[in-house]
Amino acid sequence: MPQLRFIYLLRFAVLAAFLAAPAVQAHHGWAWATDEEFEITGTIQSVRLGNPHGEVTIDVDGEDWVVEVGQPWRNDRAGLSKEMLSEGREITVHGHRSAKEGERLVKAERIVIDGKNHDLYPDRDS
Amino acid sequence: MIEQALVFVENLAFVSALRNSTFMYPLVNAGHIFGVALLVGGIVPLDLRLLGLWRHYPVMVFVDVLRVTAALGLAMAVVCGALLFATAASDYAGSQLFQAKMVLVLLGVANALILGRVLRRLDIRSLPMTAVMPVSLRGGALLSLVVWVGVLVLGRLLGYF
Numbered sequence: 001m002p003q004l005r006f007i008y009l010l011r012f013a014v015l016a017a018f019l020a021a022p023a024v025q026a027h028h029g030w031a032w033a034t035d036e037e038f039e040i041t042g043t044i045q046s047v048r049l050g051n052p053h054g055e056v057t058i059d060v061d062g063e064d065w066v067v068e069v070g071q072p073w074r075n076d077r078a079g080l081s082k083e084m085l086s087e088g089r090e091i092t093v094h095g096h097r098s099a100k101e102g103e104r105l106v107k108a109e110r111i112v113i114d115g116k117n118h119d120l121y122p123d124r125d126s
Numbered sequence: 127m128i129e130q131a132l133v134f135v136e137n138l139a140f141v142s143a144l145r146n147s148t149f150m151y152p153l154v155n156a157g158h159i160f161g162v163a164l165l166v167g168g169i170v171p172l173d174l175r176l177l178g179l180w181r182h183y184p185v186m187v188f189v190d191v192l193r194v195t196a197a198l199g200l201a202m203a204v205v206c207g208a209l210l211f212a213t214a215a216s217d218y219a220g221s222q223l224f225q226a227k228m229v230l231v232l233l234g235v236a237n238a239l240i241l242g243r244v245l246r247r248l249d250i251r252s253l254p255m256t257a258v259m260p261v262s263l264r265g266g267a268l269l270s271l272v273v274w275v276g277v278l279v280l281g282r283l284l285g286y287f
Contacts, residue, residue: 050145051152051213073148
């Protein structure tokens with residue numbers, strides 16, 4: 001009876017979801033980044049804001065680092081305007097760097113500009 | 127020349143609005159996924175029936191229904207996908223994953239159009255119900271299956287590389 005088999009499959013799926021849930025909750029970081037807190041300061045070279053998330057390239061001692069900032073509403077909420085994220089501004093980024101060896105990419109959780117904090121993820125420690 | 131055209135597209139007023147929107151971008155994204163779901167969700171059972179599964183159900187039920195839903199899904203995926211493309215046209219155009227995906231989409235559409243003609247020419251409506259499909263149809267169905275699943279996988283990889 002195909003209906004009966006479908007119910008079994010459904011039950012199995014629900015059970016599997018419940019078993020997997022704690023594992024997902026236990027994971028706090030970004031899938032592609034290290035769990036270690038990271039901080040970096042540099043001068044903005046170029047900016048591409050917008051969905052799905054903005055990218056700010058900063059110069060750090062002659063090396064380019066790409067900083068992933070939020071999507072428009074998250075940047076707005078953190079009080080980050082287009083003018084603040086423009087070429088030549090110095091910013092300090094708190095967040096997590098890419099887990100890939102040698103990749104200069106940071107997921108920003110908090111950005112400091114002119115001594116002022118802009119928290120993209122207020123619920124996270126950063 | 128092409129680069130200028132891509133930048134022009136990115137800077138169109140409604141494209142900028144979409145790029146900086148709060149809800150429209152995720153909704154267009156959802157529309158794209160809905161289209162892909164309809165497309166792949168129709169193509170997979172249709173191709174499997176042509177390949178020989180569920181031979182106790184009439185083939186034309188699969189063909190007549192699923193071809194329409196898959197085509198509607200494709201149309202929706204193309205429209206929403208074009209909008210998503212426009213928000214970062216230069217980046218996407220330069221991505222090899224994106225280029226490969228577009229080649230596969232064109233291959234998939236061409237294959238589907240050819241399959242449609244073959245279906246009509248071979249008059250499979252008059253074949254006995256559990257008949258094995260002609261080899262040209264099975265080949266086309268297998269190609270279709272591989273191509274559209276490939277399109278889906280490349281599309282997803284695009285978001286991560």
